[in-house]
Structures are given as structure tokens and as C-alpha cells.
Amino acid sequence: MNQIFRQSQLFAFLLIFFFISPIIAEQGASKKIVIDSAMTFTEATAGTKAPKKVLDSLILLTVDYYSYDGKLHRGQLLINKAVEKDIRSVFNLICEIRFPVKKVIPIVKYNWDDDASMADNNTSAFNYRNIAGTDRLSNHSFGRAVDLNPFSNPVIHLDGSVNPKGAKYNKNFPGTLRESDQIVKKFEGLGWRWGGKFKQYKDNHHFDKEG
Numbered sequence: 001m002n003q004i005f006r007q008s009q010l011f012a013f014l015l016i017f018f019f020i021s022p023i024i025a026e027q028g029a030s031k032k033i034v035i036d037s038a039m040t041f042t043e044a045t046a047g048t049k050a051p052k053k054v055l056d057s058l059i060l061l062t063v064d065y066y067s068y069d070g071k072l073h074r075g076q077l078l079i080n081k082a083v084e085k086d087i088r089s090v091f092n093l094i095c096e097i098r099f100p101v102k103k104v105i106p107i108v109k110y111n112w113d114d115d116a117s118m119a120d121n122n123t124s125a126f127n128y129r130n131i132a133g134t135d136r137l138s139n140h141s142f143g144r145a146v147d148l149n150p151f152s153n154p155v156i157h158l159d160g161s162v163n164p165k166g167a168k169y170n171k172n173f174p175g176t177l178r179e180s181d182q183i184v185k186k187f188e189g190l191g192w193r194w195g196g197k198f199k200q201y202k203d204n205h206h207f208d209k210e211g
């Protein structure tokens, strides 16, 4: 009887050790950080029309941020090597003050469709494309522009229409950019322009720095 009891105890112990403890460990890890993007460079640039020279100037930067669920997330931003230091510095502040960022995933996930990425409130940088409505290459084409929480910070045209469609610019909503905002000031201090100050239209999610 005693031996049977010991055997069942041992069985219970082994069950916990081999089956339950890895689940507990995994839950602990996922509580720490939520992975939004974990691509390779090749995956993150697949299908782009950018020439090799441009691709060679890019890096795939891993960035951490608190999302709207209050959890620490990890994403990736394709940027020009020349602005790596700036972007690290901005994301350090984003983490420090817990400025919420919805998600940061290379735009290849949206088949290079800027509208789809914006509608998903996705933060992104590199996209080899023209400035919307023009035939001039955008600073996004060189990884020198970042769009931050684009659905919360839509483009507002002179006629009042917004991009992405259906978005509202509510300055009291967390993760929204304003002139007095620390994130705007941080970018400007590093020599970046904020699209919220453009004259023709307000590109409230857009920051860029020309080379």
C-alpha cells in the first residue's frame, strides 16, 4: 500500500515536472514580452521594388514598446542605418514614458500597402513608394521616415478629409501626437520634421529626416 502511495506520489511529481512546469515557464515568459514581429531581413524586404543600393543602406531594428494592452511588446522597424541611433533613442523614450504604440511590423506583412498598414494602426518606416498623390519618392523609400500609430494620428487634408479612412484625431487619446508632446519634441531635437506641422496637409503620424 505504502509503495503504491509512493509510486503515485512519484508519478504526480513527474507529471508536474515534465508537463506542467514548461507551461508555467512559458506563461511567465509571455507575460514578460509579446512578440509582434520576428522576421529575417530577407523576409522583411521580400517583394520590394527598391534597388540593391537602397536595400544595402537599411537595417532591421528590433524595438520594444508598451502597446494598448499595457504589455511590453517587441516589433521590428526597417530603417536607414544612418538613423539607427535616433530611432533607438526615440524608442527608449517611448518605453520610458510608456507612450503606447499599437504594433511595429514591417509593411511587407500588408503586401506593401500603406493604406492597409495605416488602417491597422501599424507603425512602420521603410516602403519603396512615392509620396501619396505624387510621382516623387517618399523619404519612406530610404528608411528615413517613420509613421507612428497612423490610425490614431491620421493625415488631415485641407478639405477636412482624413487618411486612413474612418480615423479620428482625438488629441486626448493615448498614443496621439501633439505639438507639445514629448515624442514630437524628441524627434525634432534629433533633427527630424514632424508632419503635423506641414502647411498643405497635416501628416500627424509622420516623421522624417533627410540625408
Ligand SMILES: [Zn+2]
Residues within 6 Å of the ligand: 140, 145, 146, 147, 205, 206, 207
Ligand atoms: Zn509617412
